[in-house]
Amino acid sequence: MKKMMKAIAKKFAHMGSNAKRVLSNRSGEGFVDTAVKILMAVVIGALVLGGLYLLFEGTILPTLTQRIKEMFNYKG
Structure with a gap:
């Protein structure tokens, strides 16, 4: 018991x-x-989000909308 008490104190x-x-x-x-x-x-x-927003707004979205319009405006 004394050993255990010394160990706990230590x-x-x-x-x-x-x-x-x-x-x-x-x-x-x-x-x-x-x-x-x-x-x-x-x-x-x-800054990164602002740059991505400008990239999507100015470059990607206009070409994407143009492609979608061309795809649905098919006159065959």
Whole structure:
């Protein structure tokens, strides 16, 4: 029983030192870095979607509608 109690005390001491080490660690990613990354992802995504919209609106859709009209306007 004493062995088990010592093992548990040792485990708790190890967990406490690990928690202290993790909480005192100053390296890592902060809130500002994460916010900047999210903002960059949103802006880049909006640019990509805007470019695709312009591509579809100006190039693909007019030729597609023209082809559909030609396909249904068949006079044989």
